[in-house]
Amino acid sequence: MWGLAHLGLDIVSVNRVRRLLDEHGERFFSRMLTEGELDDCRLPDGTPTPHGGSLDPLGLCGRIAAKEAAFKTLRVGGRLLPWRDIVVRRSGGGWPLVELRRAAAAMAEESGIVDITVSISHDVDYAVAVAAPVVGTPGLPAGLFRAPVGTHPVLSPTAPESALRSSHMSETTTDRTRQIRDWLLARHPERTDIDPELDLIENRLIDSLSFVEFVFLLEQLSGQSIEMETLDVDSIRTLAAIERSFLRAEVG
Template identity: 75%
Template sequence: MPAHPTAESGGTGWANLGMDIVSVKRVRRLLDDYGEDFFQRMLNPGELDDCRTSSGLDPLSLCGRIAAKEAAFKTLRVRNRILPWRDIVVRRADGGWPLVELRRAAAEMAAESGIQDITVSISHDVDYAVAVAAPILGDPRHRP
């Protein structure tokens, strides 16, 4: 059962922010140990292409995508549900900023929580990538 992100009274609402941090060292180790196949379970081909450079997958970009997906999932506040990795898609907009697209299971969870969309910001450093996500709330009068 989701914890609805808006106030029950229908007045001014509040939103569940999501945040996640991912270690570059850990992602490099996974990439070295398991290769690209490991990340195909979490990212779709377009997302992997966004993380690719001329020398292969960029660990820092992978960290940013993973952190963004985790942060987006945390905004949904659902219990007993596994993160639907490939149903939360994080792509690069023409301007370079990240965009979140919710598909299948993730879209259903968002609808159950009164969330129409999720916006995310990603920041990278040498050792870590961090992402913060915020839901875009729907009209509480139209909730199931």
């Protein structure tokens, strides 16, 4: 018997992380990294940084890439990356170690994975990480060829029904929903509008890193504190779902 395991690979832009660090500071990354991980990324005392903080952007990039790569090995559909449940720490020898907690541990068990190893590499502009799962028993991991959970069809923004919904959206959505749409469009200049029922995740309008920034925006607009670990992915899957879940109070 033999086991087939999927590798995970991710790359993170240093400039993107620097921008987030400049705009949001350490508070932003505390939603993604544990206190121990943040400590591993701190520069020596007195090291000057453009953003005035103590976090090393390269170290942050490496941790983020490793978490994303590890998550990709789990092969679970319809789930959000449980940022602080995939913990990447520095070993005594200097190489990274992965610890799976709570939601991430449950996902790994579902996929028949007992451990994940990662390797991280940095350059001036990017950090890259590759992750390899350790399968617990001989044979194929559980659920390896199972259809992803909670998958949704990708809706075409050019379909006639889509055009009708976009027109309806411009008339009925709240100002706060329009702010969310404009925030997404600013990051995707190839689009001129976003259908209210377009799957934002399947169409990669929100990826794992921008998701954290998106939660910050949604907290600001809704006045709610949002726990990423317990957030239902379907509540942010479309603009219509976001309005129903977080912004409906504004609708008369």
